[in-house]
Amino acid sequence: MATTTRTYNDAIDALNSLQTPFAVIEARRRAGVRPDAASVREMRAYLARLGYTPRDLDRLNIVHVAGTKGKGSTCAFVDSILSRYSGTTTTNGTITPRRKIGLFTSPHLIAVRERIRIDSTPISEALFAKYFFQVWDRLEQNPDIAGDQAEPGSKPIYSRYLTLMSYHVFLSEGVDVAVYETGIGGEYDATNVVERPVASGISTLGIDHVFALGNTVDKIAWHKAGIMKPGSPAFTIEQVPSAGEVLKERAAEKGVDLQVLDIDPRLEGVKIRPDAVFQKKNATLGIALAETALKKLDPGFVRDPKALPREFVEGLEQVVWRGRCEVKDEGNVIWHVDGAHTVDSLKMAARWFVEECTGRKEGGRKVLIFNQQGRTEAVDFLDGLCETVEKTGKGFEHVIFCTNVTYAKTGYKRGNQPVLLFFFLSSFFFFFDFVNRQHDPKDIEEMTQQRIFAERWKQLDPSANILLIPTIEEAINTARECAKEGEPPVQALITGSLHLVGGALGILEKADAL
Numbered sequence: 001m002a003t004t005t006r007t008y009n010d011a012i013d014a015l016n017s018l019q020t021p022f023a024v025i026e027a028r029r030r031a032g033v034r035p036d037a038a039s040v041r042e043m044r045a046y047l048a049r050l051g052y053t054p055r056d057l058d059r060l061n062i063v064h065v066a067g068t069k070g071k072g073s074t075c076a077f078v079d080s081i082l083s084r085y086s087g088t089t090t091t092n093g094t095i096t097p098r099r100k101i102g103l104f105t106s107p108h109l110i111a112v113r114e115r116i117r118i119d120s121t122p123i124s125e126a127l128f129a130k131y132f133f134q135v136w137d138r139l140e141q142n143p144d145i146a147g148d149q150a151e152p153g154s155k156p157i158y159s160r161y162l163t164l165m166s167y168h169v170f171l172s173e174g175v176d177v178a179v180y181e182t183g184i185g186g187e188y189d190a191t192n193v194v195e196r197p198v199a200s201g202i203s204t205l206g207i208d209h210v211f212a213l214g215n216t217v218d219k220i221a222w223h224k225a226g227i228m229k230p231g232s233p234a235f236t237i238e239q240v241p242s243a244g245e246v247l248k249e250r251a252a253e254k255g256v257d258l259q260v261l262d263i264d265p266r267l268e269g270v271k272i273r274p275d276a277v278f279q280k281k282n283a284t285l286g287i288a289l290a291e292t293a294l295k296k297l298d299p300g301f302v303r304d305p306k307a308l309p310r311e312f313v314e315g316l317e318q319v320v321w322r323g324r325c326e327v328k329d330e331g332n333v334i335w336h337v338d339g340a341h342t343v344d345s346l347k348m349a350a351r352w353f354v355e356e357c358t359g360r361k362e363g364g365r366k367v368l369i370f371n372q373q374g375r376t377e378a379v380d381f382l383d384g385l386c387e388t389v390e391k392t393g394k395g396f397e398h399v400i401f402c403t404n405v406t407y408a409k410t411g412y413k414r415g416n417q418p419v420l421l422f423f424f425l426s427s428f429f430f431f432f433d434f435v436n437r438q439h440d441p442k443d444i445e446e447m448t449q450q451r452i453f454a455e456r457w458k459q460l461d462p463s464a465n466i467l468l469i470p471t472i473e474e475a476i477n478t479a480r481e482c483a484k485e486g487e488p489p490v491q492a493l494i495t496g497s498l499h500l501v502g503g504a505l506g507i508l509e510k511a512d513a514l
């Protein structure tokens with residue numbers, strides 16, 4: 001990859017070249033190749049080529065979170081609490097200096113730099129480009145270290161590159177504590193190169209990423225349990241029994257003291273949004289992780305079992321975690337935006353939408369915009385969604401299935417220049433942060449998946465007006481056209497994938513990053 005200039009866009013181009021192409025993913029899937037221990041060995045090799053050892057990561061005081069759902073939300077709670085708590089405590093009369101908090105999450109909604117945050121803000125384009133190419137150069141300067149377990153001269157794949165880069169960013173920027181969300185699973189996830197986290201947390205387990213992790217919740221639990229490390233406290237919340245058992249067994253094998261937390265009674269009176277049990281579980285986990293980190297970072301910190309410190313309450317109430325249970329009132333349309341993309345979380349999202357709608361005086365017509373790309377099982381997401389909303393007596397009047405392409409004219413993402421990368425998609429240009437090589441372009445062009453969704457919805461609710469619309473932008477405009485003069489505002493739900501939600505928020509807010 002030519003890297004003669006080193007702008008942010010060059011960095012994004014180079015990063016996108018590290019995506020595993022759709023054809024390779026398919027070939028591996030057919031051959032039954034699943035992630036294994038080699039991925040962490042490879043991460044260790046790249047870390048060494050960058051000039052770091054796993055010991056260096058200890059300086060980051062990592063809080064590590066795995067789970068099927070609620071990882072990102074839990075991490076956001078920890079980040080929000082810690083950033084409010086730092087700099088406010090007095091030890092022996094002196095104010096402790098403000099701490100820098102790193103946050104590494106996935107996926108991104110609009111711009112990839114959202115995945116690497118310092119003090120809750122995505123790193124700037126300039127900083128992203130700078131560190132991206134520092135990593136690139138170091139890998140090229142040290143193409144091989146004798147005996148290491150990565151192919152000589154190779155570059156890590158997309159998610160592993162970003163993980164490596166995040167360590168380099170946080171170490172270079174002097175981050176005091178870094179909160180890490182796993183990508184897929186735990187045991188073999190790129191983030192699992194950390195050996196001595198300050199604490200590990202496992203959020204709600206369920207079924208997702210079946211190919212990589214297994215098709216039952218106990219197999220999935222085995223992977224997630226891989227982030228627990230001897231010598232580091234580990235926490236989880238109530239799980240379905242088969243998953244809970246596996247977590248306990250693996251904790252015992254590793255000699256880890258795993259605490260299973262009930263909803264924290266100190267949350268009474270704290271305004272958690274949405275006001276739902278799943279979010280209180282995420283908050284409970286977030287509190288325990290933040291407390292454990294603070295015990296290490298702040299010798300003056302004492303846990304009060306009766307009440308949460310003011311900074312914790314503020315951190316929990318004011319947390320920002322975009323694309324999850326968001327309401328945006330546009331006048332004619334009230335948008336409900338949630339990136340749920342598993343059977344269970346879609347039921348949660350539907351319940352939240354229904355509660356929002358029933359809480360309103362006037363009930364306008366309901367419109368759904370749904371997308372999920374590249375996962376055939378996604379058609380089963382629809383049943384719970386339809387049923388939950390129909391229970392209110394008034395289901396979705398219009399149901400729009402669109403692709404994950406954002407803009408009608410320019411393709412995936414607004415940018416300075418379009419880059420034509422792909423063959424099949426004659427009418428779409430691909431843009432930087434959302435070039436996605438991991439889906440079959442033909443499926444998108446022919447709206448194969450959307451047609452399957454439409455068939456299913458026709459069976460679920462024959463009275464709904466079902467529409468297939470190519471882009472997110474056109475889907476949003478269509479929903480806007482459903483609003484009629486003199487009628488209460490349209491109540492629209494946008495859900496099914498984070499790509500969809502990111503694209504939609506980008507359009508609704510004209511934002512470049514969240």
Ligand SMILES: Nc1ncnc2c1ncn2[C@@H]1O[C@H](COP(=O)(O)OP(=O)(O)OP(=O)(O)O)[C@@H](O)[C@H]1O
Nearest residue numbers: 068069070071072073106107204278324339340345
């Ligand atoms: N504990 C939970 N149980 C079930 N559903 C949840 C839970 N927490 C969040 N959700 C739902 O899942 C969606 C995604 O939440 P979040 O980003 O925290 O999860 P994640 O684990 O980071 O997911 P991803 O796989 O997208 O990285 C939310 O919008 C919400 O609808």
Ligand SMILES: [Mg+2]
Nearest residue numbers: 068183208209
């Ligand atoms: Mg996931």
Ligand SMILES: [Mg+2]
Nearest residue numbers: 071072106107
């Ligand atoms: Mg996430």
